[in-house]
Amino acid sequence: DAGVTQSPTHLIKTRGQQVTLRCSPKSGHDTVSWYQQALGQGPQFIFQYYEEEERQRGNFPDRFSGHQFPNYSSELNVNALLLGDSALYLCASSLKVGPGNTIYFGEGSWLTVV
Amino acid sequence: GENVEQHPSTLSVQEGDSAVIKCTYSDSASNYFPWYKQELGKRPQLIIDIRSNVGEKKDQRIAVTLNKTAKHFSLHITETQPEDSAVYFCAARPFGSTDKLIFGTGTRLQVFP
Numbered sequence: 001d002a003g004v005t006q007s008p009t010h011l012i013k014t015r016g017q018q019v020t021l022r023c024s025p026k027s028g029h030d031t032v033s034w035y036q037q038a039l040g041q042g043p044q045f046i047f048q049y050y051e052e053e054e055r056q057r058g059n060f061p062d063r064f065s066g067h068q069f070p071n072y073s074s075e076l077n078v079n080a081l082l083l084g085d086s087a088l089y090l091c092a093s094s095l096k097v098g099p100g101n102t103i104y105f106g107e108g109s110w111l112t113v114v
Numbered sequence: 115g116e117n118v119e120q121h122p123s124t125l126s127v128q129e130g131d132s133a134v135i136k137c138t139y140s141d142s143a144s145n146y147f148p149w150y151k152q153e154l155g156k157r158p159q160l161i162i163d164i165r166s167n168v169g170e171k172k173d174q175r176i177a178v179t180l181n182k183t184a185k186h187f188s189l190h191i192t193e194t195q196p197e198d199s200a201v202y203f204c205a206a207r208p209f210g211s212t213d214k215l216i217f218g219t220g221t222r223l224q225v226f227p
Contacts, residue, residue, distance in 0.1 A: 033213035042120075042203050042217030043158065056214050090157065096212050103148065103213055105157045 004029075004093050004106035012112045013081050021076040021109045025093030029104075032074040034066060035090040037108070043090055049074050050096050078111075086113045116141045118206050120218025127194050128226055135202055135221045138186040143209035144216075147180060147187045150203045152220075158203060162189070194225045 005024045013019050025032050031050045035043035045058035049068035063079045072093075078085055091106045117140040127133050139147075145166040150158035164171045164178045164187065171178050175194075180187040191198055201222050205215040 031212055040220075042205075042220050043215070045214045045216070048211075048213045050212070056211060058214070092213055094213050101146070101207075101212055102160065102163065103215065104160065105150075107157045 004091055004104050006089075006091050006106040006109050008109055009107065010110045010112075012114060015081055015083060015113055017081050017113075018077065018079045019081060019111060021078075021089050021091075021111070022073065023076070023091030023093075023106060024073045025091075026104050029093035029095050030072050031094050031096040032068060032072065033092045033094075033103070034074070034076045035092060035105075036060070036085075037088040037090055039087070046076070081113045083113050086111060116144075116206075116208055116216045118204060118216045118218040120204050120221060122221060123219065124222045124224070126224045126226065129194060129196060131194055133189075133191045133194055133198070133223055133225075135189045135204065135223075136186060137188070137204035137206075137218050138184075139206040139216070140185070141206065141208050141216075142182075142185060144206040145209050146207040147178070148205050148207075148215070149178060149189050150205065151200045152203060153200045161202075191223075194223075196225050196227050199223055199225045 033048040034046040037043040048056040052068045065077045068074045088108045090108045092103045094103045119138045148163035152158045177190040201220045204218040
């Protein structure tokens with residue numbers, strides 16, 4: 001049973017560039033969310049995707065956008081990168097309909113903006 | 115707004131002792147409270163969770179208690195071992211949300227042999 005998988009694991013970008021991060025949910029899950037975890041802090045909710053639509057959004061600017069594909073996988077895009085976007089980006093998946101809604105995290109993508 | 119406070123920020127215990135981490139949440143409609151353990155450079159891993167209709171839950175050396183009236187919940191680890199050393203995060207899920215979790219600021223637990 002595959003867990004939540006993310007790619008790439010590490011990447012370095014320059015200020016002003018754009019980045020795309022990818023996530024495949026745990027087998028059987030249909031809902032994907034993205035979190036940003038800055039060093040020494042707890043994860044912060046960015047947004048959630050279900051049925052290929054953004055359903056909830058945290059307090060992040062429009063530079064952060066996403067997409068969910070018919071196979072439930074998802075992408076996180078960040079435009080016009082700032083130094084402050086350097087963080088661990090975590091993808092989480094769950095099953096929207098059903099008992100529990102337990103949320104599982106992937107290993108994350110470490111983004112460094114220089 | 116939604117907020118979760120977590121204390122202490124660091125906790126050092128001797129192997130075999132107990133450790134307790136406490137969290138307070140602001141949204142009284144929150145209905146799900148997971149605890150995650152995060153080792154250095156790794157993903158947060160769910161260790162235990164509790165739902166709003168339950169007051170206590172145990173899983174071997176780990177237990178979580180929930181006081182809905184006071185809006186606080188706690189993680190209890192008994193017979194601590196060096197491999198319990200990690201950062202622990204509490205979280206609360208607002209009512210009506212599926213995957214949105216509000217995380218605490220984390221507790222760095224060190225267990226000394």
